[in-house]
Ligand SMILES: Nc1ncnc2c1ncn2[C@@H]1O[C@H](COP(=O)(O)OP(=O)(O)OP(=O)(O)O)[C@@H](O)[C@H]1O
């Protein structure tokens with residue numbers, strides 16, 4: 001039994017956040033647990049409300065999981081404020097967790113802020129030193145490094161800068177690079193870089209792609225896979241989930257978390 005924890009926000013619409021993470025863990029045969037950092041009222045049209053959870057209650061959720069169930073790997077998603085980031089980083093340090101995937105969630109698809117602007121420094125200084133893997137999209141990598149990213153060489157420069165903050169591995173995701181008909185994710189381990197390429201799927205239903213991708217990596221790390229192997233599986237998982245998108249709601253619909261297993265012919 002492998003166990004993974006997500007420390008993230010709740011998406012009432014079920015496509016992103018905690019809900020996407022737990023669905024992904026389940027599909028990859030990993031027992032999923034959660035510490036909720038904020039509740040959002042959200043659907044495919046956007047975010048209608050955000051209520052952060054107190055740092056004491058976030059700490060209590062993490063302690064409850066750590067002291068009874070155990071954690072093989074964890075991911076962070078929406079963390080919202082510096083206070084929450086500091087609380088989470090302190091718990092990661094306290095429990096000595098090292099399979100830590102940080103998805104530096106900043107802005108929802110519809111433009112709503114999921115991280116306060118003044119908390120970007122806390123991500124860099126307090127959380128990234130504990131990250132085994134960080135998974136920014138292109139705008140997030142630009143915000144964290146202050147660099148413009150327009151080419152693969154720029155991605156490597158940005159990844160090197162992120163490594164200088166103390167992260168072990170960087171994955172810069174290519175979902176936002178609409179100049180190509182491919183979606184190319186770049187992994188940099190501090191020495192070598194690897195790219196993971198899929199064709200660009202023409203769909204508006206990509207709500208929760210970043211959450212689902214980082215949750216897949218976390219599940220694979222929990223099972224003992226290497227970083228490279230985990231990214232291979234995560235890329236297959238997210239590509240299948242986008243290809244078989246769900247026509248739900250009238251905005252940016254969710255991805256299909258069943259698709260990867262169904263593609264493998266596994267049905268119940
Ligand atoms: N249209 C697409 N076709 C194929 N793969 C995609 C597409 N959009 C995103 N992906 C893949 O989904 C994963 C998440 O990438 P993306 O850059 O979209 O993350 P994100 O910005 O954090 O997600 P979101 O845009 O939902 O907040 C990556 O593996 C990326 O390559």
Ligand SMILES: Cc1ncc(COP(=O)(O)O)c(N)n1
Pocket residue numbers: 008009010011016017018040042077078105107108109114206207208209210211212
């Ligand atoms: C609670 C919550 N967390 C994260 C995201 C971003 O999701 P993603 O980048 O995966 O689309 C979101 N929209 N809502």
